[in-house]
Amino acid sequence: MTPAARLSAAIEILDDVLAGENAERVLTTWARGHRFAGSKDRAAIRDHVFDALRCRRSYAWLGGAGEGRPSGRQLMIGALRAAGTDPDALFCEDRFAPRPLTEAERGAGAALEEAPQGVRLDCPDWLLPLYEETLGDTLEPVLGLMRQRSEVFLRVNNRKSTLGHALELLADDGIEAVPHPLSECALKVTRGARSVARSQAYLTGVVELQDAGSQAIIDALPLHDGLEVLDYCAGGGGKSLAMGAHADLSLTAHDVDPARMQDIAPRASRAGLTIKTARKSELADGYDLILCDVPCSGSGAFSRSPQGKWALTAARLDVLKGLQAEILEEVAPMVRPGGTLAYATCSLFRAENQDQVAGFVSRHPAFHLRRERLISPLEGGDGFFCAILERAG
Ligand SMILES: C[S@@+](CC[C@H](N)C(=O)[O-])C[C@H]1O[C@@H](n2cnc3c(N)ncnc32)[C@H](O)[C@@H]1O
Numbered sequence: 001m002t003p004a005a006r007l008s009a010a011i012e013i014l015d016d017v018l019a020g021e022n023a024e025r026v027l028t029t030w031a032r033g034h035r036f037a038g039s040k041d042r043a044a045i046r047d048h049v050f051d052a053l054r055c056r057r058s059y060a061w062l063g064g065a066g067e068g069r070p071s072g073r074q075l076m077i078g079a080l081r082a083a084g085t086d087p088d089a090l091f092c093e094d095r096f097a098p099r100p101l102t103e104a105e106r107g108a109g110a111a112l113e114e115a116p117q118g119v120r121l122d123c124p125d126w127l128l129p130l131y132e133e134t135l136g137d138t139l140e141p142v143l144g145l146m147r148q149r150s151e152v153f154l155r156v157n158n159r160k161s162t163l164g165h166a167l168e169l170l171a172d173d174g175i176e177a178v179p180h181p182l183s184e185c186a187l188k189v190t191r192g193a194r195s196v197a198r199s200q201a202y203l204t205g206v207v208e209l210q211d212a213g214s215q216a217i218i219d220a221l222p223l224h225d226g227l228e229v230l231d232y233c234a235g236g237g238g239k240s241l242a243m244g245a246h247a248d249l250s251l252t253a254h255d256v257d258p259a260r261m262q263d264i265a266p267r268a269s270r271a272g273l274t275i276k277t278a279r280k281s282e283l284a285d286g287y288d289l290i291l292c293d294v295p296c297s298g299s300g301a302f303s304r305s306p307q308g309k310w311a312l313t314a315a316r317l318d319v320l321k322g323l324q325a326e327i328l329e330e331v332a333p334m335v336r337p338g339g340t341l342a343y344a345t346c347s348l349f350r351a352e353n354q355d356q357v358a359g360f361v362s363r364h365p366a367f368h369l370r371r372e373r374l375i376s377p378l379e380g381g382d383g384f385f386c387a388i389l390e391r392a393g
Contacts (some may be wrong), residue, residue, distance in 0.1 A: 010178045011071075011073050050224045127312070142378060151188050154166075173200060182216045217293075221291070254277070352385075
């Protein structure tokens with residue numbers, strides 16, 4: 001496909017996404033219906049779509065939609081202008097290219113310097129004060145990072161390998177990576193990220209895909225051999241696997257939606273670990289450590305999941321806060337006296353982090369806050385928060 005044909009495809013896909021459909025689903029459906037598109041075409045189209053979702057407001061502004069709702073076409077015109085490319089070069093009469101710009105489109109679109117802060121930072125206006133509360137002076141650089149593609153990180157499974165050996169194995173498959181300071185086992189992929197899932201290092205459980213911030217959260221937990229640990233919001237088990245690599249634990253994974261845990265068994269066996277999965281009725285009291293990696297706004301990870309930035313509403317945030325508080329209530333009695341409750345989010349909002357923990361501690365004086373860690377995207381990965389609470393013995 002020509003670069004212009006890829007733009008046409010991205011415009012078509014973006015129009016569906018802007019109408020409310022899920023970007024991953026639309027991309028998959030598009031690929032199924034366009035078998036002639038090769039992997040490079042699909043990757044380029046995907047990048048166009050996700051870049052436009054990260055930078056939706058600024059591309060809309062540059063593309064002539066002002067602060068209004070853009071079309072896919074306006075987003076792609078804005079994307080080209082943001083990159084310093086004249087849209088006339090690709091919106092042309094070529095077969096499969098998007099049709100040429102009209103005079104009105106050519107004249108529309110203002111300079112980004114004139115745009116309001118939320119447009120320049122690609123952030124919904126109502127979220128700016130929520131970010132500012134946590135980020136203060138780092139608001140602009142952090143939101144600036146969320147406008148960019150996120151890095152790909154690996155966690156070296158220290159049960160199976162060392163950093164050096166993992167790097168060699170990855171290199172055999174043309175993948176280059178460098179250690180990352182956020183965690184001792186973290187590698188940042190610098191070349192060949194798209195090949196990771198097919199690499200020997202990945203297929204043999206030597207590395208797992210996991211954000212460096214997520215790894216740092218697990219490093220902060222007081223894990224040691226022999227602990228009975230419950231991962232209460234386990235999802236696909238990313239945090240369970242990381243905990244299991246840290247120490248010899250008796251690990252149970254639970255999720256309200258058991259279907260989400262279906263990959264845990266194969267992932268654990270690849271990693272050389274045993275992780276039980278359990279329904280709520282199968283859980284007992286008396287865990288040494290319970291991790292609650294709760295559902296949240298994802299406001300620390302919008303560069304990875306940019307659609308969430310625009311889908312979030314105040315009402316949805318309230319629902320999430322209610323759910324987070326409920327989950328803490330559910331697990332509190334299951335922590336053994338003297339045990340640990342770890343609360344984690346990939347949010348940067350006080351309301352989901354420090355306020356949530358303060359509310360819990362005020363309702364449960366038997367728990368006290370031992371430490372909190374907020375990981376800023378400026379440290380290199382996604383933004384995360386973790387609080388470690390101890391139950392009195
Ligand atoms: C942030 S995700 C977890 C990600 C996972 N820990 C990982 O590292 O890949 C939150 C998970 O919480 C689950 N969840 C939501 N409400 C829950 C509840 N009341 N009890 C247990 N799990 C719940 C969701 O199904 C979702 O999989």
